[in-house]
Amino acid sequence: TTGSYSFTAQLSDASSPAQVKSVALSIRVATPLVINTPSGSLPDAVQGIGYSYNLLSSGGIAPTAWGVSAGQLPPGISLSAPGALTGAPTATGTYSFTAQLLDASKPAQLKSVVLSIRVALPLVITTPPGALPNAMAKVVYSYTLASSGGNAPITWSLTAGSLPEGLTLSSSGKISGTPNCTGTFTFTVQASDASSPQQVKTATFCIKVTCYDPDHDGDCEDRD
Secondary structure (H helix, E strand, O other): OOEEEEEEEEEEOOOOOOOEEEEEEEEEEOOOOEEOOOOEEOOOEEOOOOEEEEOOEEOOOOOOEEEEEEEOOOOOEEEOOOOEEEEOOOOOEEEEEEEEEEOOOOOOOEEEEEEEEEEEOOOEEOOOOEEOOOEEOOOOEEEEOOEEOOOOOOEEEEEEEOOOOOEEEOOOOEEEEOOOOOEEEEEEEEEEOOOOOOOEEEEEEEEEEEOOOOOOOOOOOOOO
16 A cells, blocks of 8 residues: 555564664555656647647646756747646758656656657648639639648638638638529638647638620520
């Protein structure tokens, strides 16, 4: 069982009368020191954005102290003795390191775990919000939304409003199809990256669909 146990040890020799000496002693018994943060990838970080994650442990004799024994933390992030990873990373990349944990036992219990943090640029939708190129009814239309930063792949989706009837938005950000009605259509799209946790950005666009009417008779016509 765990705890701190104090006792007096007495030593007697074979003299007559015996010589007797005693000493007060104690022994601390701790549970085994365990790192509860699994090895592998920690939550992703974003360059220039504050990061915070706490490494977890149990057992041992307090206080315990964390440190980096091998590898490299992302520049701008530090590991405190209580196990807090904090800071704002200043460079992108994947950084692997070994986190080492010591307790206050004598001799100390020591455990280590190999971890990594992936740092990406901030996700940005680079297509300016507002009007996209106009479309014509009954004419094939194609336009691809663009982004930068984040961890690939970037997944696009429609979150509000509606595209012109006949057009669809693919997960890769391509708006395509053949619109079959005229008007101005406003919609909001979302770009999500593959980070964990995800970076998510939204933007609102509109597409004006006009009529291809070369005869000026009020009827939309197909155009190759």
